[in-house]
Amino acid sequence: MTGQVNEQNTTAPVVSLRGLRPGDLGWVTWRHAVYYHAALGWDTTYETLIARITAAYGERHDPVRERAWIAEVDGEPVGSVFCVKADRPGEVAQLRLLLLEEKARGLGIGGRLVDACLDFARAAGYREMVLWTVAGLDASRHLYVKAGFQIESEGPERLFGDDVIAQWWHLDL
Template sequence: MESNNKPNSTALKFRTHRPGDMGYITYRHAVIYDQDHALPAFFERDVSRIAADFLDTYDATLERCWVAEKDEKFLGSVALVKHKELRDTAMIRLLLVEREARGLGLGTQMVQKSIDFAREAGYKRIRLWTLTQLTSARRLYTNAGFEILRTEPQDAWGGMPKEEWELTL
């Protein structure tokens, strides 16, 4: 009889970020996206900038980073941050679900946490960027009500189109 090593979804807990989390989130993004999608090496640099910007400008009344875990083991993350240019707009960043936690609805729960918090914080809309090849993420965003605003070719990403999505709250 084969054992299932997937965590039980009822045992999952969410907490806000604490010291060390942003470095670990950056590390896990680099490893997972390299293994799963062979993204270019500069992806890690870009994620580290997002994490550093979050820490540099963090506003607890308007922003959050959640870490999903079971028994203190990291299973995923998501951040909701202020848009740099649009005052009434938030952005979903750093969404990641570890392989062992996929299929449990963790991504859906984290996106919903972001949407709920954005509403409470008074945002009018949420935007995010993703790549067309990230089909699971795109399905998650579609199911949450996000719509594609624009698609842009990205030469630096080996021609993979980058998409900007938006949800009006």
């Protein structure tokens, strides 16, 4: 990562958030599958779920009410987040597909991704935001708690070849 020279004559990485470009939906699917297989041993059923989510977004998202961001460090993709209409009644958005590569952690990018999603949801007129995750993802949990999300419900499930505690989180916007 090259970046820009700061006052101490050291190189600081250039961090940016941008909208989707061709190839990004495939990158999001691939990175989620590879990351969660390496980190948690999840099988290809997780990749299939992510592929369905990204395909649905690509085919029929509403650009006024839904948006996605790719985080980059020095022009290299390192993270993602999506804001979509939740499958719930009312003005409810859902934060989806938050991912940040380990090499990009500690730069404030995760918080920027969550903030971009929340800011967009508020501007788009949503009154609430939800997200689905599993227990044990401490870096993500820290970001959700910091943003004000609270656990709405949780319970054990068998998913992705693993026993997990599935969680729904909620935030009033």
